[in-house]
Structure formats: C-alpha cells, structure tokens
Amino acid sequence: MLTIHNLQKIYNGTTVVNLPELTINAGEAVGLVGNNGAGKTTLFRMLLDLIRPSKGEVQLKDVNVMQSDAWKSYTGSYLDEGFLIDYLTSEEYFKFIGDLHGLSGGDVAERLAPFTDLFNGEILNQRKYIRDYSKGNQKKIGIAAAALSNPELLILDEPFANLDPSSQIRLKNLLKKLREERRMTMFISSHDLSHVIDVCERIVILEKGQVVQDMQTTENTLQELETYFTV
Numbered sequence: 001m002l003t004i005h006n007l008q009k010i011y012n013g014t015t016v017v018n019l020p021e022l023t024i025n026a027g028e029a030v031g032l033v034g035n036n037g038a039g040k041t042t043l044f045r046m047l048l049d050l051i052r053p054s055k056g057e058v059q060l061k062d063v064n065v066m067q068s069d070a071w072k073s074y075t076g077s078y079l080d081e082g083f084l085i086d087y088l089t090s091e092e093y094f095k096f097i098g099d100l101h102g103l104s105g106g107d108v109a110e111r112l113a114p115f116t117d118l119f120n121g122e123i124l125n126q127r128k129y130i131r132d133y134s135k136g137n138q139k140k141i142g143i144a145a146a147a148l149s150n151p152e153l154l155i156l157d158e159p160f161a162n163l164d165p166s167s168q169i170r171l172k173n174l175l176k177k178l179r180e181e182r183r184m185t186m187f188i189s190s191h192d193l194s195h196v197i198d199v200c201e202r203i204v205i206l207e208k209g210q211v212v213q214d215m216q217t218t219e220n221t222l223q224e225l226e227t228y229f230t231v
C-alpha cells in the first residue's frame, strides 16, 4: 500500500527525516511514535504531498504521490485544523467532503452514525462555524471527515491529543472498529503509547528523523516503549 524509498527532508542543512525504506502493507495499522521534533508530522506531510521531499519518494500503490492524484480517492487524512474549512458549519463541511466523493446526504448521515458517541452531542446541529468549536471538537470533525469516504488508507497525526479521556477511549474503539470491519490501512502518530498500541499491530519509533525500532505489537510493547522513552 505505502512504500518509502530513500526519503529525506532537509531544513537549513539539518536532516529532519531520513528513511531509507519503509513499507506498510494493505490492512496494516501502524503507529508512529517519537518525541517532539522527531519528524512525524514532516513525514506525514510528505506522504500527503503537502511538502516536497529533499530526496527520495513516497509511493502509494506503487505510484509516486507527487506524480498522480489517484491516491487522493482512497486516502483519508487529518493532520491539523488547516484541513478544515473554518467558515463552514460542521454539516456544510461534511456535505462538502461527501460531495467530493459522490456521497448522498443519506450516505453522509450513515457514515457519520458510528461517530455519534464520539461527537457526544456537540458536533452536529450546533449552528456555529467550525472556527468557533473547541480544539478537541475541531479534531473530531476532522477525523470524521477523513473517514467519511471510507478510505482504504487513513493517516492521522496525533488523533488523541486535545481530546478528553472519554473521547480518547471512544476514538480508540472507533478506530479499532474501522480497522476490523473495513480492513482500513492506518498510519497514526501519537504521544499516547497505550492508545496507539491498542489500535495498531505495529509500532515504528522515530528519533531524529530515523526509524530506530519497528516492532509488532505484543503484550510487552507498552512496557518496552515506556522503557525506551524513560531517560
């Protein structure tokens, strides 16, 4: 599904991402963890062709993301509020995304139904613009929009950040369900080790732009990660 070859991003002479090879297979859920500044967001921005690599390439289904837009039809993503249209209401935004993917109003409502618990009565029918929602609720809108098209590949940057504890647990269960029921391939960065391990079968640790560990999730993974990050 996703293949990275010799990918580098260099800012002002400093290499912030340096990945010789990384592959994510269809149906795999991969968690990306690493301390502040490790390069997670920069990597995701290159995957989504939002910034250009200094070297190397990202392929989705064997096609360079810079050379074709084909990947956009099967990829859902939410990195930050920049993905939202903040002068729309949540309904208008979901309709806009639905229209892009040829979904009817009924389809959109059906696709949003699994988000009811996560939305907690605070997202739909609020008669306000997205810019007036809290950061956490903006994130919920962005994640729901990313999943709306039922994408084969879902890329989320720190989906648990800014969410209250109940919402984090609801989101975690929702992501697990999307994986199991729709076989969605996922690439998710997180500082929440416990949640990301629960959702993902594989964890990649990034440090100074490089993969320092790439492991399958087991019952010992949380402890291993906690040990790794204890300095």
Ligand SMILES: Nc1ncnc2c1ncn2[C@@H]1O[C@H](COP(=O)(O)OP(=O)(O)OP(=O)(O)O)[C@@H](O)[C@H]1O
Binding pocket: 011, 012, 016, 034, 035, 036, 037, 038, 039, 040, 041, 042, 043
């Ligand atoms: N546009 C830019 N210009 C210069 N340096 C940048 C730019 N964008 C990112 N960087 C640098 O690249 C490095 C990686 O940043 P990035 O945001 O990708 O890390 P991250 O792992 O997502 O961090 P966090 O966990 O804090 O979100 C940092 O040192 C950052 O300062």
